[in-house]
Each structure stands twice: as structure tokens, then as C-alpha cells.
Amino acid sequence: MFGWLLWRLLRGNRGRLAVALVAVISGAAVISALLNLDFDIERKLAQEFRMLGPNLVVAPKGGMQSQDAGSTSATLMDEDSIQHAIAQTQSSDLIGAASYLYIVARVGGKPVVVAGTQISEARKLNPTWKLSGNSPENGCLVGQNVARELKLTPGDSVRITYLSRTITLPVDSLLDSGGAEDNQILADLTTVQQLAGANGKIEFEQLRVKGETSAIAAYASSLAASLPAYEVRPIPQVTEAEGNLLNRTKLLIVSMILLILALTALCVLATMAALAMERREDIGLMKTLGGSIGRILGLFLAEVGVLGAVGGLAGCIAGIALARWMGERVFGTSIAPSWEVFPLTIVLMIAVALAGVLPLRLLGRVKPAVILRGR
């Protein structure tokens, strides 16, 4: 009986309910799109921060060592044990890891800093580097200032002398890094190790780990556990600023989303309240026919609940498409839908729709005679 009444009620008011349904659907779409965005934004922004370069460094205890590897005060680390530890700390969050060894060598009689590193890894760590020339193979990358000073172009070869050793390397490409590497020559780590007479030695290891500050810290501590002799530290310039900026951006988006949430709820509430007000005549009739208040209220709540659930579900699906579009527009990649958004939005919509019926609590006061007279 109740179900049948509900069904008649829903069918009988198709036109008016459709208006309310549109309000609920659009509200749910906006809310679910924003919630999807909010769940994904941290990951998306963290990805953008990759451009800042490495965020972890493995260095000898006490601090970073970066100076001429041949100088007496340089403390060198063992490359193999670090590579081994990194390989053991399996993590999908690791984007890249590059070892560095520096020497101040002579090229054409002039002193130049030569950095030994795994060039492909170093490029992964520094997405802002721009190469002009051939793709790096077994030659070297020449910083743009060095290239200007020594008049080098890709395809040339460069003679590097360190102490009594000399090697000749082909110039694969010029490097525009917008940083200190513009004044350096980058060559393969093994080559520089041989030149420096420091086989298997490095000065420090740089890593980029993606994720939030806590994920980075977790990776750092698990790596540190397998490297007791060395120190694994976040690079404060990058990690601190990153955490700070992520928080601010998140806070900004979240507060905007809360505002919109309140507004959308208000909109749905207004529509539902208007619907309820129009029902006063039906209520008067039902009361005259002997319906109890509880029963009438139950009927209306059920109607509105169905409206909220159907509208919420349809809105969620529309919201996924909206979030996709927003993701494309803002980040160039679509936003992955989060499933927890579905129940959240639907429950919210049902709650808001039910709250819209609150004016009906005045039902008890409805005097059938007055209403039916048309006042």
C-alpha cells in the first residue's frame, strides 16, 4: 500500500519532481566533481613539483660533500653499497637516483668542473634541463657557459686532463640547465671515477621520491636503515617549500569546495522546500481522509529520499565527466575517479533533500478545513 502510494505520488507529480531532480543532479554533479578533484589534487600537484628536481640526498655523515674529489678534505662514499641499498628499498615512488662525483679538471688549459653521473638518471631528476644536440650516448654533456667559453658544439670532442690522466670524449649535446650545471661538463660516472682515480667512489647520491612529505620521509628512513654508514636527508629547500605550498593550495581548494558544497545544498534545499510547500493541499486532503501525520510524513520523506538517491547517482556520473574535463583543462591529464565519492555524494544529497522537507514538520498544525477551503 505504502509502495503503491509512493509510486502514484512520484508519477502524479512528474513535472514538478523533474525540476527538483534537475536541481539535485546538478548539485550532485558539481559536488562529486569537486570531491574527485580534491582527492586527486595532492597527487597531481606533487607531480608538478617534480620540476623542482631531487628532494633527497645520501651524503656522508655530517653533511653534503661536494668539492674536487681529489682534494684532501673530500670524504667519498662507496657507490656499490648505495646502489645496493636503493635496489633493496623497492618502492614505486622512486622516480630516479643519480650519483655524483666532481673534479676540477683542465680543458684546453682552463679549469672546468667535470661532474660524473648517470646521465639518463640525472635527466629524470631534472626535468627542466634542455638538451640541444644528439641524445646522450657515451660522450658528455657540455653546459652552455662552458660551451661558449671553450667554443664547443655537439659533435666536437673534448680533451679532459686531471692530474696526470687525460681522456678525450665526444660532445653529445649542449646542456641548458638554468643552474650550476651550465658551468660544468657532465660525463659518465665510471669515466670520471677513472679520471679521478676513485673507482667505485661517489660524493653524494641524489634521489627524487614522489608523494607527500610523509611518503618522502618514510622512504628516507627505510633507505637510511640499510645505509647505517651514511646519512639520508631531505633537501630542505625543496621539501619544505613543497610541503608548504601543497598545504596552502589544498587548503584553498578545500575551502572553496566547502563554500560550493554549502551553496549547492542550499539550492537543493530551496527547491525541496518549495516542493513541500506546494504539497500543503495534498496533505490537507490526506488528513481529511484520515491519514495519520506519521504516515503522511513518511510518504513525503520516502518520495524526497528517492529523489535524492536517484539525483545523487545521476549527478555522480555526470560529476565524473565534469572532473575529467576539469583535469584536462587544468593539469592536461584526466582525473581518476575515486569510488568513495559515490556514497559520499549520494548520502549528502539524500540528507540535503530530507532537510528540505523540514518545513513539513509543521504538518501537525495543518488544519484540513482551512487548506481545503483554498487559503
Add this chain to the structure above:
Amino acid sequence: MFARLVGESLRRNPRRKALTAAALAVGMAVTTATLTVALQVGDRMAREFRSLGANLLVTPQSDTLPLEIGGVDYRPVNEGAYLNESDLGKLKTIFWRHNILGFTPFLDVPASVRVGDAGPAKDSTVIGTWYEHDVAIPDGTKFKTGAASTHPWWKIRGNWFHDDSNEGVVGSALAATYPGGIVPGETIDIAENGGQTQDAAKTLRVLVTGIVTTGGTEDQAILVPLSVAQQLSGHQGQFRQLFVSALTKPADALADRDPKSLTPTEYDRWFCSPYISSISYQIEQVLPGTDVRAIRRVADTEGRILSRVSTLLWIVTLAALAAAGLAVAATSAATVLERRQEIGIMKAIGATNVAVAGIFLAEQLILAIAGGAVGFLFGIGLARVLGTSVFGTPAAPRLIVLPIALGLAVVVALAGSLIPLRRAARFDPAPILRGE
């Protein structure tokens, strides 16, 4: 007669009118708040990005190659070109002077250091810089700047050195190489040893005031006031590198073009936009003989994230505007629907559809303006709260938002009433009056 009708209509049933106006006010408050924040977010976020430190590096143009490893220049002091400290005040005279938030000169001196009176001498680097230094600006004022603003992540245990005094702070890695470390209060003898001319007279004694942790190569060096490093190197009033922290606008198509290829109008627009390229250009103009480069790692990240966040915020603001419009339209529609009986009476006694619509629209207009104005005031308050909670400082009200909020309130209130009014126009008065 029309005015009286509208006035009567407004006075009757004040509670319902208040409800409509309140819905309008809430909608417009949110609109005002989001718009106010969206208008300022670029500037605020750009300021936040300065926690990344400097985004511009100034070096002498005709320089030999810096032997720079991890930020420290290992060139001997008598090699390469220098810049003049006395010119630095000019940085605050460029067109975008207010966007220059800080700058710090650096002078690296290879030196041998001895802790205490009888310790062994050790090779190290002495870095001369400013922590908080008053720079004289040509207009007569002072500007306080230094590593505190360009390297905000540097952490000190103890105190920073005082400018122009024989004090210094020791990098944590260097301090750790001494058994028992170095504590503030000890003295260090520093002798410059990088040049070919060994001069024993150039020995200075500095008092250690703190231990600094930077996460970079400075951890192995001794940081002293710039004047001390100048005295040590014999390059009075000079420095090697200048880090500048400037507020910039994300690069767009115009920013990436070569200034020489721009038409005069485009050039003016480029010059008058705080792009990193136009600020570098203006710095090169006031500091002739320098090479100003963007520190791309910082500048690119900043530009990308800034433009992303502001696009995102504009989309969210649009969504807020749409939601506000929908809420207001729904409320307006409800008010009109509820008064079908009145409309029936009016039509029964001979009012035309136009007259009925006129009265209702005039009433909605007054409500929209009143509600919109109240909403604007609330919105300013809301924007202040938002600004404070997100950025720590309240967002300043923008007057441009007022016409937008009022206009939007009027448009959505009228649009919301139009649909039910059109339906009302089709009403046959008789069944309505009968109460059907």
C-alpha cells in the same frame, strides 16, 4: 499606482521576502568571497612560492667559468670578474621594484681555517654574505634584505652574525669534523689561501655565533658577513654572485618572445608585466655588465604550478557562481509559484500579463539589489576569513566585485522569476481562485 502596488506587495508577508533576500544574500556573499580570493590568489601564491628562495641569479658578464660545485665557487680570489656592492640599491629603482622581495650577494673565498688558538689549519671555504642587511636605496630609504629572504630554509643553532662585525657561523658538516664540534663563543682564524700571492697579513679572527644547516654545500663552509669576506679577499666593496627573489607572473606567449622582435605596443606590455624575463631585463639595465639568468628549476616550477592553481581556482569560482545563481533562481521561482492565487485575483480584476510580470519583476529587482548589497558586505568578511585561514593575511576587498555581485544577483533573480511568470501568464484565473 505601479509603485504603490510594488510597495504593497513588498510590505505584505515580510517573512517570505526576507527568505528570498536571505537566499540572495548568501549566494552573493559566496560569489563575492570566491571572486575576491580568485582575484588575489595569483599574487598570494607567488608570494608563497618565494619560500623556494631566489629565482634569479646575477653574475658578471665577462666572467671566467665559475668553478662551482654545489653552489660554492672554488675559483681563487684573483680570478674572474666581480660586481660592485654599491650598485645594489639600484635594484629597488627598476619599474618592478616592489616585486623585488630580496637579494643577497655572495663572495666565496677559499681559505684555511684554524679553530681556537692552537688547532690544526684546515682548508675550507669562507662565504661572505648578508643575513639581514640594510641597503641604501637611491631615494634615501633603507631596504632590509639578505639570506633571510632569499634562503629562508637555512636553519641556525645559536645566532646569526651581525653585519660588519668579525663574527661568523659555521656549517654543520664542518663543525661535525671537529671532535666535540664547534660551539658558539669559540674563535676561528681565517687566512685566504686560494690565490697565487700568499699573504700572511690577511688573517682574520672571527667569533662563532652559531651553527648553520642549509642542506647544501654551505654546510661545509664558514659563513661570514660580506664585508669580512671582502677584507679577506682584498676585493673591497665587491661580490661574485647575486641571488634575487622576485615576484613574477607565469610566463605566457608574450613572455617567451625575444624583446627585440616585439612591436612598440607589445614591448610596453611586456615591459610592464612582471614576467621573469622582463624583470631580468630591467635588472641588466640598472646593473650594466651583468648576466641575469632565471634559476629555471625554481622559476619553471613556480610558473607552471601558479598557472595551474589559478586556472583551477577560476573553474571553481565559476562553479560557485553557477551554484549561487541556481540557488537564487530556485528561491525566486518558489516565491512566484506560491503566489499563484494573487496572480489569479490580479488577472481576474483585469490586470494584463505584462502588468503582473512588471509588478513581480520590480519586486524581485528590489530584493536582488538589497540582498546583493548585504551579501557583498558579508562576502567581504568571508573573504577576509578565507584569506586569513589559507594565506595568513586577510584578502583585501576589491570594489570591482560589487557591480559583478549586484549584476549577477539581479540577472539570476529575474531569470529565476521569468519561468514561473511565463507559466502564470497561461493561468486561467477561475480554477486558481476556486482553489484548484
